[in-house]
Amino acid sequence: xxxxxxxxxxxxxxxxxxxxxxxxxxxxxxxxxxxxxxxxxxxxxxxxxxxxxxxxxxxxxxxxxxxxxxxxxxxxxxxxxxxxxxxxxxxxxxxxxxxxxxxxxxxxxxxxxxxx
Amino acid sequence: xxxxxxxxxxxxxxxxxxxxxxxxxxxxxxxxxxxxxxxxxxxxxxxxxxxxxxxxxxxxxxxxxxxxxxxxxxxxxxxxxxxxxxxxxxxxxxxxxxxxxxxxxxxxx
Numbered sequence: 617x618x619x620x621x622x623x624x625x626x627x628x629x630x631x632x633x634x635x636x637x638x639x640x641x642x643x644x645x646x647x648x649x650x651x652x653x654x655x656x657x658x659x660x661x662x663x664x665x666x667x668x669x670x671x672x673x674x675x676x677x678x679x680x681x682x683x684x685x686x687x688x689x690x691x692x693x694x695x696x697x698x699x700x701x702x703x704x705x706x707x708x709x710x711x712x713x714x715x716x717x718x719x720x721x722x723x724x725x726x727x728x729x730x731x732x
Numbered sequence: 733x734x735x736x737x738x739x740x741x742x743x744x745x746x747x748x749x750x751x752x753x754x755x756x757x758x759x760x761x762x763x764x765x766x767x768x769x770x771x772x773x774x775x776x777x778x779x780x781x782x783x784x785x786x787x788x789x790x791x792x793x794x795x796x797x798x799x800x801x802x803x804x805x806x807x808x809x810x811x812x813x814x815x816x817x818x819x820x821x822x823x824x825x826x827x828x829x830x831x832x833x834x835x836x837x838x839x840x841x
Contacts, residue, residue: 656833658832661828664828718828723775724775
């Protein structure tokens with residue numbers, strides 16, 4: 617079974633620029649998550665999709681972050697404009713379902729973003 | 733106050749040692765609990781779920797104390813390959829996972 621795919625793996629941008637990350641979850645996984653992991657901290661949920669609908673985006677800074685999962689499969693996360701404090705690893709994860717099935721999430725390798 | 737608190741470590745132990753990590757959580761409505769493992773510069777992976785009655789998976793034992801809002805992970809007979817960061821995770825009533833900042837374990841030869 618192929619794992620969660622993410623690209624790019626690394627990205628360096630200057631503040632105020634925009635950036636986009638892509639994620640392809642495990643085939644058949646209905647639920648997709650985007651997390652932000654700052655160095656020395658645990659992952660923090662940004663947004664959760666169930667198929668192509670948003671379940672939880674309460675911690676997404678909506679003035680600069682956006683995400684979509686148009687066909688219920690792959691997803692993109694965008695930051696525009698980026699700030700220095702956005703430097704982090706952006707992890708995509710998927711699970712077979714939400715709710716009771718959300719405990720086992722499969723993570724991709726992440727995109728390491730550096731904002732200069 | 734963080735929702736899930738862990739000692740960051742590092743815990744530096746010799747091979748074969750027994751080591752225990754603790755974690756406390758603040759949300760009494762938390763419904764489920766997990767331990768994830770994260771190797772350096774890698775993604776987190778589920779290590780084990782934590783059940784109210786306690787559970788064991790090989791050398792790993794997890795315990796939950798709901799009254800004290802406390803979770804533990806015990807690793808027996810440590811291996812070099814156990815070196816990693818161990819993330820304590822709770823799931824809230826909306827099924828969202830809340831991760832602690834992790835405890836770093838270094839197992840030396």
